[in-house]
Each structure stands twice: as C-alpha cells, then as structure tokens.
Amino acid sequence: MELSALTRSVVKHNHAIIAPDGYINSNVPGWTNCTVNVIINEQMGARLAQTIITLREGGQLQGQTQASQIFFYVVAGQVQATIDGQEKTLTAGHFVYVPIEKRYLFHNPTDGTQLLTFHKVYEPLASYDTPAVLFGERDLSKAPVYMNDEALRIQELLPNELGFDMAVNIFTYDMGGHLPMVETHIMEHGLLYLEGQAIYMLDQQWYPVQKGDSIWMAPYCQQWATTMGKEPSVYIYYKNVNRFPT
Numbered sequence: 001m002e003l004s005a006l007t008r009s010v011v012k013h014n015h016a017i018i019a020p021d022g023y024i025n026s027n028v029p030g031w032t033n034c035t036v037n038v039i040i041n042e043q044m045g046a047r048l049a050q051t052i053i054t055l056r057e058g059g060q061l062q063g064q065t066q067a068s069q070i071f072f073y074v075v076a077g078q079v080q081a082t083i084d085g086q087e088k089t090l091t092a093g094h095f096v097y098v099p100i101e102k103r104y105l106f107h108n109p110t111d112g113t114q115l116l117t118f119h120k121v122y123e124p125l126a127s128y129d130t131p132a133v134l135f136g137e138r139d140l141s142k143a144p145v146y147m148n149d150e151a152l153r154i155q156e157l158l159p160n161e162l163g164f165d166m167a168v169n170i171f172t173y174d175m176g177g178h179l180p181m182v183e184t185h186i187m188e189h190g191l192l193y194l195e196g197q198a199i200y201m202l203d204q205q206w207y208p209v210q211k212g213d214s215i216w217m218a219p220y221c222q223q224w225a226t227t228m229g230k231e232p233s234v235y236i237y238y239k240n241v242n243r244f245p246t
C-alpha cells in the first residue's frame, strides 16, 4: 500500500511540481458535470493559470473569455467545440485558442475527456490586431529539430507573431534527449507531461517526473531536463512572449 503521507508534489517560491495524487477539485461557474483542478494560478505567484478538466458524459464548459485569453488542448477523449460561431469536433491532440471577449462552448464529450487549459491576461500591442480564434493539432512532422539536436523536437502550436503574447509548444525528447544548457530566462512556464518520464532540474533541485505531472517555473527559475526510461518524454508548455521587458 502506498503511504498517503508522501507525495512528489512540491510548491516553492519560484517553481512547483503538481502530481495528480494531491488534486482537490474546484467549481468554476459555467463548467458543469466535470472535475476541475486548478494547477497553477496567481495564488502561487504565477502570472498564468493552468487547469486540467475531466468531463463526464453530459458535461460542458460554457462562457465568454474576458481579460484572459484561453488555450484549450484535448489530452484524451473527444468533445464538440463551438467558438465564436465556429463548430468542430476535437479529439486527443487537438487544440483551440480562444482570444479575449469570445464566447465558447465545449459539449457532448465522451466520458472521461480530459482538457488542459492555459490562461493569460492579454497585453495588446499598439498597431497589432488581437489574434483570432485558432484551431489546430499536435503533429510531430511539424516539429523541427531544436538547437541542432536530433533527439529534441519542438512544435509551436501558436503563430510566432507579435500579436500573440503567449506561446504554447510541444517538446518531444527522444531517448537520450536533454536540454542543451541550463536555461535562465525572464519568461514563465506552465507545463504538463503528456508522455514518458524525465528528471527535471528546477532552481538547482532535481525531481523525477512523469506523464500527468504539471510544473510551474517562475521567471528566472533555472531549468534543465533529461528524458528517463524506455520511451520518449513529451510535454506541452506555456511561455509568455513578445512584450517589452518593462
């Protein structure tokens, strides 16, 4: 029997690892017949929010984005999305980016459908349009090699354009893949492991992590990672981008 007094989750001033074993559910207005776990938000010092939602049969998410844009990614299952009048059926690996002030409805899910969300208050940029609704999907063939290392591939899910102030990328580490350096940077990350196992170094501390784990990295939290085990490790992550360092 596992000891209920132990967890791999940690919450520090500049990083956190949230493993599913410690989830406590939240109620979110308009999100019904589902389990919502708020993984990252401003209460821990973050400037993004990250949630994981598990929909039951008949579950739905209905609302309108306000100051925050929301990126929705289907981790597992199937759901119908109606965003600003556009309708699509989304399955695992599909995503939709919902800009500010747009109505959204996710409904008719298969039981157990899991969605990941990243939320960020949008910072407009003079003479650039607010981004439009964008649907897309995970596709390794659209993931170029990262920093000349064949073991590392990054797919950028959102356009690399100044109108966007957030990026969401899928990072695949093949066997033997590791970050080529310790990163020290102003951008913040929220992250969910989609596959595999890894060792993550955060602020000079070392953590084993795996599929289902989430990580928060504050600006300047030093970070390095290497894949572990017998299959590639894959994570989807958020990053704030494209604004003046005021």
Ligand code: UGY
Residues within 6 Å of the ligand: 171, 183, 189, 223, 237, 239
């Ligand atoms: O884009 C990034 O900053 C990325 N390489 N960081 C990370 O995976 N921890």
Ligand code: MN
Residues within 6 Å of the ligand: 183, 185, 189, 223
């Ligand atoms: Mn980084």
